Amino acid sequence: MPFGYNGKILHVDLTNQEWRVEEPGEKWYRTYWGGSAFASYYLLKLLKPGVDPLSPENVLIFACSVVTGTPLSGWNRYTVSAKSPLTHAFGESEAAGYFGPELKFAGFDAIVIRGRSAKPTYLFIKDGELQFRDAKDVWGLDNFETMLRIQEEVGDKRARVASIGPAGERLIRFANVSNDVEHFNGRTGMGAVLGSKNLKAVAVRGAKRMESAEPEKVKEIAHWHNARIKTHPLNVMLTHFGTPGIVKGLNAAGILPTRNFREGVFEGADKLNADAYAAILHSTGTCWSCAVKCKRRVALDDEKYPLNPKWGGPEYETIAALGSMIGNDSLPAVARGNQLCNLYGMDTISMGNLTAFVMECFENGILTEKDTGGRKIQFGDPDAMLWLIEEVVHRRGIGDILAEGVKTASERIGGGSEQFAFTIKGNDLPLHDGRGKTGVALGYALSSTGADHVETPHDPGFQGDGVVNLYALGLLDPVEPLETDSAKVRFFALGQKAWGINNLLGICNFTSVPVHAMTFHNLVEALRAVTGWDTSLYEIMLAVERSMVMSRIFNLREGLGPEDDRVIRRWHEELPGGHLQGQKIDEQEFRRAIDLFYELSGWDRRGRPTFGKLVELNLEWLQAEMP
Amino acid sequence: MTMRVFVNLYSTLRLDRFSDAEVELPGDATVADLLDKLQIPLQDVGVVVVNARSGTFQQKLQADDRITLIPPIGGG
Known part of the structure; x- marks a missing residue:
């Protein structure tokens, strides 16, 4: 009997409305472990290169790990993955909340979805069985109404619903997947893939609980972990202030992304930080079995920016994306923009980048009021941001072009707009400035999903x-945040894998080893106690590298190359002010660091894993897939 | 009874303070007491390390301890 996992993968054929269960066996689970690796495995096996991400041929995966649903703080995340309609490369995004554990309790470790339903559908998975359900009454509804209606239709208020809003239905390229309108698989446009398949939602409910090989040992480690979290600095800060707590520090450090990454200091940061947040704070929330309680809910009785505590509160990324990034110092407006994106189902990181792009195009006369039906879109105007959200989600006017994402939109707009369109591998940038954190710059350049802040050591x-x-x-050796030398590459290569454990196993970064909330020793002890496997840190690190190499090969197959492993032009220019005034990333030095990373990783000069590396990782089967 | 500890501050915690210093504390002081003395709000600290071991706010300090403090400037 497997411990920690079900041993069952649910395969769904939407075209024919059929399903089957695969039982891949213990060796498969111990090779791939979960999340990003499960996703890469099925994408490489089932998808041919060159497929349109919004066609029925795309494969959509919901994946937990062998330990998701074990009651340790933060062990509740799940992955949604497919070929990305935003980047046309490997798409992946994690979310926390309650959906992942509930999927495990419903009897499955992952769902692999193929084809396209002839009419709007949602899936209801309960205790090992799947129902295809007619989504005609929920199609068109926002994420909150969708959740309530589906819970009502399936007759269970505790069913967990991962859904898309109107943005996913309308194939907005950065549409997300929501669960509880509080947790989001935000990045790389996974919501548009659901929309393209006429799949409105996946609802899950299960009565079982995951069994561990040594339950007493798991309990003992969970007890230790929770006690540590209650006194551990970062977690104390997160419990009291949530992620808004980092606004102040980043601004003081001169790396709070401001006005499309042009600056690193925002004059209005005091109005966006944790102290300011207190004015709109309604209550706090948490995720399944987590002691940190970092979620924030907001409320405001205001005509212009009304806030509903059931529609989510902005996290750091959103505060910077819809705040400093667009020169907006109104936190209620940020929170309102966040709630609209949550209801419609759009990634706030992408929406903020898109808004900043439009604002800078306006500032430079590349876009004018003629393009927007008379609406001015200027830095510092929060109402322009809220207006753009509506235009995009309804694909009205210029919103129809912008709905294709910054990169494609700039190609269509032309006129020099490309110089203000900042993406990496087509993905919009999370709100961290690589000029003050070169490890993050390397992470953004090298991640298979493009700019990705959770896959990199800060x-x-x-x-x-x-x-x-x-x-x-x-x-x-201590790490120097501003260096791009060989010591930094060594640190990055190991640090990236240490953080990669989290995406592989579905662990929240904030409760993990790199932020000091856990130790490697107790992590491995916990994995041993859950699975019963005589495992080691070495085996886990190999699994993380296997996962990263698989998604890398997926991208190579799609035609990506070393030229895509880069950062944005603006980071090669000096920060104009603040604590790090004059700081920039030297382009040639950075390229040398990337090349050194290839060499260190056992990749060739074109960034392709060598056959020796594939052998080391037990991935010989991928040699035939190498371009 | 007082004791002396060695403190290293990083990044923005250095602003208007210091990078390395010796600090006098009461004999029964904790990391939180040290932050209080340096007028560093708890929310400004993401990582505490005491004698090359990951530490906590409640941790009791001893004479000659070496304390590293780093602000929370990562994650999202």
Whole structure:
């Protein structure tokens, strides 16, 4: 009997409304472990290169890990993956909340969805059985109404619903997947893939609980972990202030992305930080079995920016995306924009980048009021942001072009707009400035999903003795956040895999080893106690690397190459002010760091994993897939 | 009874303060007491390391301890 997981993968054929269960066996689970690796495995096996991401041929995966649903703080995340309609490359996004554990309790470790339903459909998975259900009454509804209606239709208020809003239905390229309108698989446009398949939602409900091989040991580690979280600095901050707590520090450090990454200091940051948040804070929330409680709910009785506590509160990324990034210092407007995006089902990181792009085009006369039916779109105007959200989600006027994402929109707009369109591998940038964190810059350049802030070590946290929690990886030297030398590449290569454990196993970064909330020793002890496997940190690190190499090969197959492993032009220019005034990333030095990463990783000069690397990772089967 | 500890501050915690310093504290002081003395709000600290071991706010300090403090400037 497997411990920690079900041993069952649900395969769904939407075209023929059929389903079957695959039982891949223990060796498969121990090779791939979960999340991003399960996703890469099925994308590589089932998808041919060159497929239109919005065609029925695309494959959509919901994946937990072998340990999701184990009651440790933060062990509740799940992956949604497909070929991305935003980047035309590997698409992947994680979300926390309650959906992942509930999917496990319903009897499955992952869902692999193919084809396209002839009419709007949603899936209801309960206790090992699947129902295809007519979505005609929920199609067109926002995420909140969709959740309520589906819970009513299936007769269970505790069913967990992962859904798309109107943005996903209308194939907005950065549409997301929502669960509880509080947790989002936000990045790379996974919501548009659901929309293209006429799939409105996946609802799950299960009565079982996951069994561990050594339940007493798991309980003991969970107890230790929760006690640590209650006194651990970052978690104390997150419990009291949530992620808005980092606005102040980033601004003081001179790396709060401001006005389309032009600056790193925002004059209105005090109005966006944790202290300001208190004025709209309604209550706090958490995710399944997590002691941190970092979620924020907001409320405001205001005619212009009304806020409903059931529609989610902005996290750091959104505060910067819809705030400093567009020169907006109104937190209620940020929160309103966030709630609209949540209801419609659009990624706030992409929406903020898109708004900033339009604003800079306006500032430079590339877009004018003629393009927007008379509406001015200027930095500092929050109502322009709210207006753009409506135009995009309804695909009205210029909104129809912008709905294709910054990269495609700039190609269509032309006129020099490309110089203000900042994406990496076609993905919009999370709100971290690589000029002050070169490890993050390397992460943005090298991630298979394009710019991705959860797949990379944030190097300022590893200065001085801050690196102590990575000693177990053999990293004994302090990290210099501004360097791109060989020591940084060594740190990055190991740090990236340490963070990669989280996407593989569905663990929240905030409760994980790199931020000092866990130790490698107790992580491995917990994995042993859950699965019963005599595993080790070495085996886990190999699994993370396997996962990263698989998504890399997916991208190589799609035609991506070393020229796509880069950062944005603006980061090669000097920061104009603040604590890091004059700081920039030297383009040639950065390229050398990328090349060194290839070499260190066992990749060739074109960034392709060598056959030796595939052998090391037990991935010989992928040699035939190499372009 | 007082004791001396060695403190390293990083990034923005250095602004208007110091990078390395010796600090005098009461003999029964904790990391939180140290932050209080340096007038560093708890929310400004993301990582505490005491003698090359990951530490907490409640941790009791001893003479000659080496404390590293880093602000929370990562994640999202």
